[in-house]
Amino acid sequence: MSGKERLPVRGAQGDLLRLVATGHAESRAELARLSGLAASSVSLRVEELIGAGLLVEEGAGTSRGGRRPRRLQVSPTAGLLAVADLGARHARLGLLDLSGTPLVVEERPCDITLGPEATLDWVADAFDELLLVHGPPGVPLRGIGTGIPGPVDPADGRVVSPSRMPGWNNFPVAEYLGARYDLPVLVENDANLMAVGEARAWPGCDNLMVLKAGSGIGCGVIVDGRLHRGRGAAGDISHVRVRSDSSVVCSCGHPDCLEAYASGAALMGALAEQGIAVRRPADVVAAVNDGVPEATALVRNAGRLIGEVLTVLVNFLNPDAIVVGGSLSTAEPLISSIRAAVYERCLPLATRDLEIAVTRAGPDAALLGAGSLLLDAVLT
Amino acid sequence: MSGKERLPVRGAQGDLLRLVATGHAESRAELARLSGLAASSVSLRVEELIGAGLLVEEGAGTSRGGRRPRRLQVSPTAGLLAVADLGARHARLGLLDLSGTPLVVEERPCDITLGPEATLDWVADAFDELLLVHGPPGVPLRGIGTGIPGPVDPADGRVVSPSRMPGWNNFPVAEYLGARYDLPVLVENDANLMAVGEARAWPGCDNLMVLKAGSGIGCGVIVDGRLHRGRGAAGDISHVRVRSDSSVVCSCGHPDCLEAYASGAALMGALAEQGIAVRRPADVVAAVNDGVPEATALVRNAGRLIGEVLTVLVNFLNPDAIVVGGSLSTAEPLISSIRAAVYERCLPLATRDLEIAVTRAGPDAALLGAGSLLLDAVLT
Numbered sequence: 001m002s003g004k005e006r007l008p009v010r011g012a013q014g015d016l017l018r019l020v021a022t023g024h025a026e027s028r029a030e031l032a033r034l035s036g037l038a039a040s041s042v043s044l045r046v047e048e049l050i051g052a053g054l055l056v057e058e059g060a061g062t063s064r065g066g067r068r069p070r071r072l073q074v075s076p077t078a079g080l081l082a083v084a085d086l087g088a089r090h091a092r093l094g095l096l097d098l099s100g101t102p103l104v105v106e107e108r109p110c111d112i113t114l115g116p117e118a119t120l121d122w123v124a125d126a127f128d129e130l131l132l133v134h135g136p137p138g139v140p141l142r143g144i145g146t147g148i149p150g151p152v153d154p155a156d157g158r159v160v161s162p163s164r165m166p167g168w169n170n171f172p173v174a175e176y177l178g179a180r181y182d183l184p185v186l187v188e189n190d191a192n193l194m195a196v197g198e199a200r201a202w203p204g205c206d207n208l209m210v211l212k213a214g215s216g217i218g219c220g221v222i223v224d225g226r227l228h229r230g231r232g233a234a235g236d237i238s239h240v241r242v243r244s245d246s247s248v249v250c251s252c253g254h255p256d257c258l259e260a261y262a263s264g265a266a267l268m269g270a271l272a273e274q275g276i277a278v279r280r281p282a283d284v285v286a287a288v289n290d291g292v293p294e295a296t297a298l299v300r301n302a303g304r305l306i307g308e309v310l311t312v313l314v315n316f317l318n319p320d321a322i323v324v325g326g327s328l329s330t331a332e333p334l335i336s337s338i339r340a341a342v343y344e345r346c347l348p349l350a351t352r353d354l355e356i357a358v359t360r361a362g363p364d365a366a367l368l369g370a371g372s373l374l375l376d377a378v379l380t
Numbered sequence: 381m382s383g384k385e386r387l388p389v390r391g392a393q394g395d396l397l398r399l400v401a402t403g404h405a406e407s408r409a410e411l412a413r414l415s416g417l418a419a420s421s422v423s424l425r426v427e428e429l430i431g432a433g434l435l436v437e438e439g440a441g442t443s444r445g446g447r448r449p450r451r452l453q454v455s456p457t458a459g460l461l462a463v464a465d466l467g468a469r470h471a472r473l474g475l476l477d478l479s480g481t482p483l484v485v486e487e488r489p490c491d492i493t494l495g496p497e498a499t500l501d502w503v504a505d506a507f508d509e510l511l512l513v514h515g516p517p518g519v520p521l522r523g524i525g526t527g528i529p530g531p532v533d534p535a536d537g538r539v540v541s542p543s544r545m546p547g548w549n550n551f552p553v554a555e556y557l558g559a560r561y562d563l564p565v566l567v568e569n570d571a572n573l574m575a576v577g578e579a580r581a582w583p584g585c586d587n588l589m590v591l592k593a594g595s596g597i598g599c600g601v602i603v604d605g606r607l608h609r610g611r612g613a614a615g616d617i618s619h620v621r622v623r624s625d626s627s628v629v630c631s632c633g634h635p636d637c638l639e640a641y642a643s644g645a646a647l648m649g650a651l652a653e654q655g656i657a658v659r660r661p662a663d664v665v666a667a668v669n670d671g672v673p674e675a676t677a678l679v680r681n682a683g684r685l686i687g688e689v690l691t692v693l694v695n696f697l698n699p700d701a702i703v704v705g706g707s708l709s710t711a712e713p714l715i716s717s718i719r720a721a722v723y724e725r726c727l728p729l730a731t732r733d734l735e736i737a738v739t740r741a742g743p744d745a746a747l748l749g750a751g752s753l754l755l756d757a758v759l760t
Contacts, residue, residue: 151729160729207610221696223603230587230698233729240692241725243623254725312620312692316601318610345621345634349531349540349613 004183005140007079007378008052012037013045014379017054021074021099021375028072046072054078054098074098079142080135081374082127085190085366086112086119086148088164088215088265089280092367093126095134098142098378100371104134105364112149115167116159116176120146124180143183143378145370147190148173149216151233157187160232163239163251163259164216186374190366191235195220196227197369198323201360205320209313210365211237213334214281214326215264217306223317227373237313238263242305258309262302264328270298281327288331296333303334307341314342318350325359384521384563387459387758388432392417393425394759397434401454401479401755408452426452434458434478454478459522460515461754462507465570465746466492466499466528468544468595468645469660472747473506475514478522478758480751484514485744492529495547496539496556500526504560523563523758525750527570528553529596531613537567540612543619543631543639544596566754570746571615575600576607577749578703581740585700589693590745591617593714594661594706595644597686603697607753617693618643622685638689642682644708650678661707668711676713683714687721694722698730705739 009017015035019025025034032042049055056075078098085092087110094105108126112119123146131141150162157174159165174187195210199222202208206225212218219235221228228234238259239252248266250257260266264281271278271287274294278284287295310322322342328334339356346354359365389397395415399405405414412422429435436455458478465472467490474485488506492499503526511521530542537554539545554567575590579602582588586605592598599615601608608614618639619632628646630637640646644661651658651667654674658664667675690702702722708714719736726734739745 151727153729161727219696223608224606226604228603228697231729231732232698233727234696234698236695236727236730237692239695239725239727241623241688243621308621309692312617312689313696315616315619316599316614316693316696317608318612318614345619347531347541347613347616347619349533349611350616352611 003140004181005079005142006183007054007142009049009054009379012041013049016042016045017049017074017098018375018379020055020072022372023099026071026073028070031072077136077139079140079378080131081143081145081371081378082130082141083145083367083370083374084123084127084147085193085370086110086123086146087190088112088149091123091126092363093123093130094364094367095130096367096371098375100368100375102364102367103136104130105367106130107363112165112168116171116173120173120176124177141181141183143186143374144177144181145186145188145193145374145377146173146177147188147193147366147370149190149218151236152187152189153232154188154229155232157185164265184374184377186370186377188370188373189218189220189232189235191218191220192227192229193220193366193369193373194218194325194361195222195235195369196372197365197367198325198359198361199225200368200372201365202321202323205355207317207319208321208323209235209310209317209319210323210325210359211306211310212326213262213264213306213324213328217259217263218326221317237306237309240309240312242308244305258305262305264326267295267298267302267328271295285328285331288333299328299331300333300337302328303337304341306334307338308345310338310342311345314346314350314354319354321355321357323357323359325361325363325365329358384561385459386563387434387522389429389434389759392421393429396422396425397429397454397478398755398759400435400452402752403479406451406453408450411452457516457519459520459758460511461523461525461751461758462511462521463525463747463750463754464503464507464527465573465750466490466503466526467570468492468529471503471506472743473503473510474744474747475510476747476751478755480748480755482744482747483516484510485747486510487743492545492548496551496553500553500556504557521561521563523566523754524557524561525566525568525573525754525757526553526557527568527573527746527750529570529598531616532567532569533612534568534609535612537565544645564754564757566750566757568750568753569598569600569612569615571598571600572607572609573600573746573749573753574598574705574741575602575615575749576752577745577747578705578739578741579605580748580752581745582701582703585735587697587699588701588703589615589690589697589699590703590705590739591686591690592706593642593644593686593704593708597639597643598706601697617686617689620689620692622688624685638685642685644706647675647678647682647708651675665708665711668713679708679711680713680717682708683717684721686714687718688725690718690722691725694726694730694734699734701735701737703737703739705741705743705745709738 208222588602
C-alpha cells in the first residue's frame with residue numbers, strides 16, 4: 001500500500017504545477033507566459049519540482065538539431081487523489097493521478113442512512129482497499145475528496161440540514177476525514193462536483209446549469225466559468241414548490257416540493273404503489289425502455305415539473321446550456337419533457353441559443369470535479 | 381448649451397481616470413498600487429490627464445512641512461453623462477458628472493407605447509433641454525445612457541421581445557441614439573441598472589438580487605460583485621408561472637405569469653375592477669397607507685406571489701441580500717409578505733444570514749447604475 005504525504009510545494013511552485021496538471025501548459029515558455037514569472041524564475045522552480053519528483057520533462061534526449069523538444073508533465077509518481085461520490089444507496093469511488101486522470105473507479109452499494117461515522121469509515125476503508133490493490137508502489141496519497149448528496153457549508157465542510165440523511169445534520173465531514181488522514185480534505189455537494197467535472201467538457205459555455213437526476217434532484221451552477229457556491233446550498237432546486245393537483249409532503253416537511261414528485265425516490269414509490277417492483281432509479285429507466293406505460297407517464301410528468309422549475313432559472317440566469325446527468329438522465333422522456341417545458345415557457349432571448357443535453361462527462365463527472373477542486377486544495 | 385466630445389483618453393489613462401472617478405484612488409501612490417504601474421509611469425499619465433483638463437490636483441499649495449498633501453479628483457469640467465430611466469409612464473432623466481454625482485435629476489411623464497422613435501426623440505430632446513438649462517458652460521457631454529423596461533441584447537443594445545412596449549421589438553436603441561449623438565451610448569435593462577446602482581450601497585454583499593416593483597416587475601442580479609447579464613434577459617422573473625386559483629392571461633400571451641398578478645399594472649387593474657380609481661402605482665401605495673382593505677389584500681397577495689418566486693431563486697443562488705426598489709417598495713405589506721414567503725419556505729442554509737430590505741440607493745438607483753456602466757463605456 002502507498003503512504004500518504006502532504007505535497008511539498010510552496011507559493012509559485014504550486015501555481016506552476018497546477019498549470020501543468022490542468023493541461024494549460026506543457027513547456028517552460030508556456031509557464032512563463034501564463035504565470036507572468038520571468039523565464040529564469042520559471043526554470044528554477046521547474047528544476048525544483050523535477051528534483052522533488054513532481055514534474056517530469058519528456059523528450060529531453062531526442063534532439064534532432066535546434067533546441068531539444070521537451071514536454072513537461074506531472075510525474076505519474078507525484079501522488080494520488082482518493083475521491084468518492086456518495087449517493088443515497090451507491091457510492092462511486094476512485095483514485096486519480098494529480099492531472100485528474102482516473103486510475104480506477106468502482107461503484108459499490110452503500111447506505112448513508114447508517115449515519116456519518118459508519119458511512120465515512122466505510123468510505124475510508126474503501127479508499128484504503130483501493131490504494132492497497134490499485135495504488136502504484138511508492139506513490140503517496142495527497143488528498144481526499146468526497147461529494148455529499150446534501151448542502152455543505154463551504155466554510156468548514158459541515159453538512160447542513162440535509163434531507164434523507166438522518167444523523168448527518170451539522171456533522172463536520174471534512175474534520176472527521178481530516179483526523180483520519182491528516183491530508184487536505186475537500187467536501188462538497190455532489191451536484192456541485194458534477195457541475196465542475198461537466199464544465200471541462202463544455203468549452204466556451206461560461207454559464208452552465210448541471211442537473212443531477214438520481215434518487216434525489218440536485219443542481220450545480222457555473223457562473224462566468226466558476227462554481228457558484230453562494231452560502232453553500234446554491235443550486236438547490238429540490239425543495240421548490242411545484243403546481244400539482246394532489247398534495248404530497250416532502251422529506252423536508254413542506255408540501256409539494258419538486259423532489260416529492262420528480263426524484264428517482266418519488267418515482268420508485270409511485271411505481272411501487274401501482275404494483276411495479278423497482279429497487280433503484282436505473283430500474284425506472286429500464287421500465288421506461290421496456291415500454292411500461294405507468295413508468296413512462298411518471299417520468300414524463302417528472303420532466304415537466306423539473307422543466308417548469310428550470311424555466312424560472314433559465315429566465316433568471318440565461319445559461320448557455322442545461323446538462324442533465326444522474327441515473328435517470330438516460331430516460332429519453334425525461335429530457336424531452338424538460339425541453340418541451342423550457343422552450344414552451346421561457347423568454348425568447350433566454351432560449352435562443354440554449355442547449356439542453358445529457359451529460360458529456362458521464363457517470364464519473366462528480367469524481368472528475370472532485371479531483372479538480374481537490375488539486376486546488378492540495379496546491380494551496 | 382454644452383458641446384459634445386468623445387473623451388480623449390487612451391489605454392492606461394482610462395484605467396487611472398476610472399480609479400479616481402469611482403473613488404478608489406485619491407493620490408498618485410494609490411494609483412500606482414491599484415494599477416500596478418510604476419510610480420513614474422503613473423505620474424506621467426496623471427500630468428497628461430491634468431493637462432487635458434480631466435483631472436485636478438487639490439491642495440497642492442498648502443504645504444505645512446514635509447511632502448505637500450495633494451488630492452486627485454476628476455475635474456468638474458471633465459464632462460457630463462446624460463442618463464435616463466424609462467418606465468411605462470414616467471421617465472427619470474439626469475445629468476451626472478464623470479464621478480457619477482448627479483447635477484440634476486427630473487421625473488417627467490412619458491409614454492413608451494408611442495413607440496421607440498417618438499420616445500427616444502423625446503428623451504434626446506429632454507437631454508438637450510437639461511444640458512441647456514443645467515449644463516455648466518464649456519463642459520462637454522461625454523456619453524448617453526438609458527434604461528429600458530424590457531430585455532436588451534447586450535451585444536448590440538437592441539430591445540428583444542419586450543412586454544407592454546408595442547413597436548420596440550428588435551429596435552436598435554443604441555444605434556438610434558448613437559446616430560443622434562455620435563458618443564458612446566449605453567442601453568441596458570432598467571432593473572439591471574438599478575442593481576448596479578444599488579450594489580454600491582451594499583458593500584460586502586457580493587451576491588445581490590435587486591427587485592424593481594413598479595408598473596412591471598424586474599430584477600437585476602449581482603453575482604460575485606458583477607452584474608450578471610446572461611444573454612441579456614438575466615434577472616427576468618415577471619413571466620414565471622405562479623400558483624393561482626383563477627387564471628389570467630399575461631401581456632406575453634402565457635397564462636398566470638407573476639406580472640399578471642403582482643405588477644403595479646395588475647394591481648391597478650384589479651383595484652379599478654373593484655371601483656377604486658388609481659392612475660399609477662404610487663396611488664396603490666397611497667390606498668394601502670390609507671387603510672383601504674382591498675388595496676392591502678391585493679398588495680399582500682402580490683408580495684406572497686413574488687416571495688414564492690424568490691424562494692426558488694434564493695435556494696438556487698443563495699444571495700447575501702434581496703433589495704426591493706421601485707414605486708411599490710414603500711408599501712409595507714409588500715415587503716413583509718415577501719419576507720414571510722422566503723423565510724417560510726427556503727433552505728435554512730440559504731436564509732441564515734439573508735437580508736431582505738428596501739432600497740438604500742433610492743429612486744435614483746438606476747441613474748447611478750447607468751452612470752457607473754456608462755463611465756466604463758466612455759473610458760474604453
